[in-house]
Amino acid sequence: EPEVTQTPSHQVTQMGQEVILRCVPISNHLYFYWYRQILGQKVEFLVSFYNNEISEKSEIFDDQFSVERPDGSNFTLKIRSTKLEDSAMYFCASSIQLVLSGNTIYFGEGSWLTVV
Amino acid sequence: KQEVTQIPAALSVPEGENLVLNCSFTDSAIYNLQWFRQDPGKGLTSLLLIQSSQREQTSGRLNASLDKSSGRSTLYIAASQPGDSATYLCAVIGGATNKLIFGTGTLLAVQP
Numbered sequence: 700e701p702e703v704t705q706t707p708s709h710q711v712t713q714m715g716q717e718v719i720l721r722c723v724p725i726s727n728h729l730y731f732y733w734y735r736q737i738l739g740q741k742v743e744f745l746v747s748f749y750n751n752e753i754s755e756k757s758e759i760f761d762d763q764f765s766v767e768r769p770d771g772s773n774f775t776l777k778i779r780s781t782k783l784e785d786s787a788m789y790f791c792a793s794s795i796q797l798v799l800s801g802n803t804i805y806f807g808e809g810s811w812l813t814v815v
Numbered sequence: 816k817q818e819v820t821q822i823p824a825a826l827s828v829p830e831g832e833n834l835v836l837n838c839s840f841t842d843s844a845i846y847n848l849q850w851f852r853q854d855p856g857k858g859l860t861s862l863l864l865i866q867s868s869q870r871e872q873t874s875g876r877l878n879a880s881l882d883k884s885s886g887r888s889t890l891y892i893a894a895s896q897p898g899d900s901a902t903y904l905c906a907v908i909g910g911a912t913n914k915l916i917f918g919t920g921t922l923l924a925v926q927p
Contacts, residue, residue, distance in 0.1 A: 703858075730913070741819075742859070742904065744914035755914060790858060798915065799846040799908045801866050806851075806858040 701725040703807035705791050711813045712781055720776045720810045722791030731774045732792040732804070733766065735759075742790070748774065781814045788812075817842045819907055819918035827924040828895055836890040836921045838905035843883050845909035850879050850890050853902040853920070862903075863890070895925045 704723045712718050724731050733745040746756040748766055765777045774793075778785055788809040796802045818841045828834050838848070847866045851859040863872045863879040865888070871880040878891040888905055902922050906915040 732914075734915075741919050742906075742915075742917040744916070747913055755912060757914070792859075797913050799911075799913050801847055801864060803861050803864065804849075804915070805861070808858040809856075811856075 703791055703793055703805050705807035705810050707810055709811045714814055715780050718778045718781055720789050722774045723772050724774055724793030725805055728793035728795050730794045733776045734790045735787040737787040783814050786812055786814045817916045819916055821918035821921050825922040829926050832895050833893050834895055836903050838888040838918055840886045840907050843886050845907045848881055848888050848907045851904040853904060897925050897927045900925050
């Protein structure tokens with residue numbers, strides 16, 4: 700079965716450092732997402748991406764965050780200057796069409812980011 | 816602002832028991848509601864999706880119902896097995912947005 704793959708599975712970084720989390724969405728999917736889950740808290744939406752641009756973002760997704768689809772397969776999340784509160788599990792996801800239209804969203808296994 | 820709540824936060828049952836997980840949401844203007852399973856340290860797996868016009872969906876031993884007007888959904892698991900042990904999350908989409916709003920989850924432990 701096709702799956703969303705994420706790397707790295709775990710990263711430890713110093714506060715203030717830049718981090719790039721990588722994702723390979725399912726190949727024929729058109730919509731890509733990043734969600735995050737701080738330990739013990741709800742899964743939260745960060746951003747959605749379609750047709751090479753951000754289609755929606757949350758208040759969390761400030762100027763410190765950016766997303767990119769550098770080639771035909773990868774989808775990345777960059778955090779420019781990490782803070783302690785960025786420590787979380789970051790999930791990449793993709794869907795073939797809009798989830799609000801009833802299409803299944805597929806999540807990767809997550810990248811656990813620890814900022815020290 | 817949409818809020819999603821799940822009760823109970825944790826549940827432990829003996830193998831073979833039927834069980835019900837609850838999800839409530841504050842804004843009934845949703846497009847659909849989804850139930851996910853999350854295993855420890857793993858991603859989320861979509862279990863069932865109920866469109867706003869539907870009342871229930873079934874997949875194997877799982878049955879999800881939706882009462883949009885009262886802002887509630889239930890996930891019924893029949894004949895529970897130890898392999899069902901996981902965290903179950905519900906999430907809604909509404910308000911002309913494509914983002915899922917998640918509940919806090921129910922941690923289920925099925926004892927052999």
